[in-house]
Amino acid sequence: MIIKLMKMKNQIYKSVYSLIVGFLILSLFGTSLSMAQSKERTRLRSYFYIHDNGDREISVLLTAGRGRNMQNVSNAPISMEVDMGDSTLFLTELITDAEGSANLLVEAGYTFPADEEGITTVLASYNGNDTLRSASTDIEIKDVFLEISFDIEDSVKILTVQAKEFNNEGELIPVEELDINIGVQRLYSILPIDEIETDENGIGILEFPDDIPGDSIGLIKILARIDEHDYFGTVTKTSSVNWGIPVSYELKRLPRQLFTDEAPLWMIIGVFIALVGAWYHFFLSVYKLVKLKNEG
């Protein structure tokens, strides 16, 4: 009984021992395996923009690493394809720039092959190299058309934005429940005014505020924007209107200002009189000395 127990104990020890050794070997092997494959993780992100003039732009950003060590990858080839269901249509290969981004500009008239909802899926992929792993991403894109119009009713400024898209018959139909941000273009950024939502006619209405300064004739650039929509992407539409308060750029003269190049008149006259008065007397007395000398 005791011997049996002892044997069992031995067996247990043995099995634990072999487990530990096995684990060690495995983990060593594992590390060496991962060392052999120590390629940096990469990540590819894509963005879709529709510009003011109707041009579309697909933009991809390639990064490597994670968190704080994340870096942009430049000079990397990115292959761009359109997903056609069972096949793909190769568009082009882009090379990332110094900031790790590459852009494909698509002019307004060009139409992509799309599914029955009018949505195109673009695939972007990076094949990786000796140090970087491969990465890919896809982005759904669709055209949308924004139209801004201005009306004044009873001296209230009404801004109207209408959103339309193509249906599968190629007709333009209104887009419902679309969030549109309205802002005014400023030096650095867009000053947000309000957010509107389109109704069943694809129309959003905003009562435009009266206290927005414009330029010297009150012109302002109003911006309607859809932000990061699932397939419309970021859509911008601008339009200028003289709804701003005209701003006078003339510099106000401060009372008693002395910092400009022009001195106050009284100061110039004062200094002039003092100097002329003083130096006149100086030369007068020198003149007396000259007379004195000639007298001798």
Added chain:
Amino acid sequence: MENSSDLMKKLARNLETPSRQWYIWVIILSAIVLFGVYALIRQIQEGQIITGMRDNAVWGIYTANFIFFMGLSYAGALVSCSFQLLRIQWAKPLLRMAELITVSTLIVGAPYILFCLGRLDRIHYLFMYGRIQSPITWDVIAISTDLVFCAAFLYFTHIRDFAKLRDLEGLKVAKWRKKLYAILALNYRGTPLQKKYLHQAHDIMAAIIIPTAVIAYSLLSWLFGMSLKPGWHSTIFGPYFVVTAAYSGIALLIIIMWLYRKSRKLEDYITNKHFNYMAFGLVLLTMAYGYFTFSEYITDWYNQTSQMSALLGKFTDMSQYGALQSFHVLFTMFVPLIIIGLPWFRSINSITLVSLFIVIALWVKRYLIVVPPLETPFIPIQDVRPEYVQYSMSWVEITLTVSGLALIVLIFTIASKIAPIIPVAEIEDVEDTAKPIIRFQTKGV
């Protein structure tokens, strides 16, 4: 020989071949001045980093010296010109000393403001791009005008003495000096017309120098007054500075009177009476200065804005500026009144000693005007390097200050070898200057 005289003969002996002691004295002074030149070159080469000025105390003893020496200069001008215009006979022997104070301190004092400049190589920009709105421009104009006027006046008062020296037979000086006297004397022979012209020239210069000096020193005070800084932004600064200048100038004049009286044995010309009168003037100015100083501080003391309280706190805190402030108050306001004002301690020596302390205390006052307000700005001094918080003068600044003093002494030493320190003609030809300055039309009754 009509202009030569016994007095000139006597005094001219001082102008003859200098003694060995004189040379040693000049060499010592020149060495100190040259060391100052060395310090200045170092400063120009290495930049202002070798001074003690830093971002808060952007000005230091250079500026204090500047106001101090300018003050002495204006006082000299005020004294000599008003004595000239007022026809004060007893003061005649002092005139040349006062004028020499004016010119020497002006020559030495004006450059101190230049030592504050970070870019001396751009000094001509003051004229190329000068802005009339800047108090600095006012100062540049006023000081250069003043320098020309005072130098001219100094020369004007020398003309008759040069003529006397030219005509003095048996004057043992080098030939070039005789020639120089002849040129500088401008053919002056003492004809009635020449006397008249010289008089007119004197009076015109004296009359124009007085307002010039007052304006120039007020403008200088406005370098500070135009600032918003607590302790500088004071309406009283213009007249306060002018009174302070007169005060320091009279004190220095007394010291110089004493020095010449002792070293040149001039007891017959610089008499007890002179000390007496000057001491009387000194007491008057002590009271005037005390009045201004009291007005300056009492207004700030009474309404206790936090900024001014901080500054006044530094003046009363013995670990900060309390000691210097006490020294200043004691020796500019109390000691003169006790030693000179009361009859028991009054003597030529005690008056001179008090004057010496007044001059030193007024330098301290200028330091207290410049530095503590800079260290007490509106926005508390924070987030700067610790060595930027307080001013401490560097060896360069001390050297340049000492050599400035040496240069003034050197100018006096050399100037009194060129012409007698006592204006001989002024004393001898009394009737010449006794004409009233403004003539009335008196109608017979």
Added chain:
Amino acid sequence: MASRKKSNKKKSRRNFIQSGLKCGAGALFFSTAATSCKNPKEKVKALTQDGQLVEIDKPEAECCKPATPEEARNGIPNRKFVMVIDLSRCRNARKCIEKCQEAHHLLPGQEFMRVYLMQRTDKSAPYWFPKPCYHCNNPLCASVCPVGATYKRSDGIVLVDNERCIGCKFCMTGCPYNARIFIWEKLEREDEEDIEYSPETSIPVKEGTVAKCDFCPDMIRKKELPHCVTACPMGVIYFGDINEDSVTNGTETVSFSELIKENDGYRYLEVLGTDPSVYYLPANDRLFPFERGLDGLDDEVIERYKDTPYFKNKRNG
């Protein structure tokens, strides 16, 4: 992310795209102009209407040549710049100072921007108070300058022409906010040889002259925010054009007048009549405990605050 993208919307299309991407990348937010200036002929691929693939030039960035001292005397037309500093957000991270020093080639002890430890009264809680140059509308520094080396431009910016400054320091005594520094010594840099001096960049630093915060007009000309604004991790500093009534801190854009009205904005030492262009929002409802601002500071920096009332009270218990 959305709001950030919104606020960095640029007029030029290229910049817009880049700023959008920058947000994704996180870092390197405003450093694009410098690189794009060096190689302006970058290409971008475009798909034309008829399906052709072409390469077109990227739009060139505005030229990076800094304004000459003469050009720098004229302000940027029709602009009037203003800064708003939200004291409730500042935690003395000192990134503004570091970035500013880097951009202006300053030594560690030379700061255009300083952060003060302020207390309204000894009963009130302390707060951090960043202080740039206030670019006063009635600048005493410019009034007293004897040579016109410091001047006020039509766009509100007060600049120093370090090639004209004679170093008299009169402006330093004139400024009631001690915003100016004197270049007592200069950082020796090898890369400064090719840099042409411009009052708008304030580099190369000129020894023996006065320098100060310049609102980074070189950045403004590139439609970019001053360095302190972009460097601040807390979005403390808002910058913009008062003519447009709009300020931004890089992440959000707000109406200047509403911001000041609603938060009781004020200017430091208004009583002096200097009419500053820098406004403060009071340190109410602050985002961080004030002590956070002392974390991780160098001893040398902590030493700079030792004479403040806060530390004095602390020492006295």
